[in-house]
Amino acid sequence: MSMGPSLALLNACLNATTGVCIFLAWRAIRAGRVVAVHRRLMLTGFTLSCVFLVSYATRIVMFGNTHFRHEGAIRYAYYFLLITHVILAMVTVPLVLRTLFLALKQRFEEHRRIARITFPIWLYVCVTGVLVYLALYQF
Ligand code: HEM
Numbered sequence: 001m002s003m004g005p006s007l008a009l010l011n012a013c014l015n016a017t018t019g020v021c022i023f024l025a026w027r028a029i030r031a032g033r034v035v036a037v038h039r040r041l042m043l044t045g046f047t048l049s050c051v052f053l054v055s056y057a058t059r060i061v062m063f064g065n066t067h068f069r070h071e072g073a074i075r076y077a078y079y080f081l082l083i084t085h086v087i088l089a090m091v092t093v094p095l096v097l098r099t100l101f102l103a104l105k106q107r108f109e110e111h112r113r114i115a116r117i118t119f120p121i122w123l124y125v126c127v128t129g130v131l132v133y134l135a136l137y138q139f
Helices: 003-032 035-063 073-104 108-137
Strands: none
Touching: 003 035, 003 108, 035 073, 073 108
């Protein structure tokens, strides 16, 4: 496998792992109110996302964009996935930073309020990131 697709695979794995981390973090706070586990997993998800951003930028700079090769209705489904993924990925950055900031400042009331918006959007971005990878490289 050449460098471009390997980096894309790495990025998809980072996306998937982030998704699993934040989902488990959400479950920890919802089910058992286990703050320590919630904190640890969210911070892990955040770190993985930072690594992802660096790795993603590296791939784009080195190899450019990849194009979807199929025609017809499936192409529109792909564009829907891609466009919602990209727009919400940009929205996620300030949301995650704000959510994290409030948690680290122990302003948990405000943290919870914004986090209920941040979490589903962030999870959507992780899942669709993996789906975009699959559509481009495995489909
Ligand atoms: C960006 C990362 C984070 C996200 C997306 C996030 C997400 C969430 C969500 C969705 C809830 C609300 C669950 C609900 O009741 O529906 C929550 C609650 C909470 N989170 Fe986070 N969290 C993050 C980081 C942290 C960190 C680093 C801490 C550190 C201690 C933390 C501590 C808490 C606490 C104590 C609550 C309960 C708040 C309350 O019910 O008053 N979170 N978080």
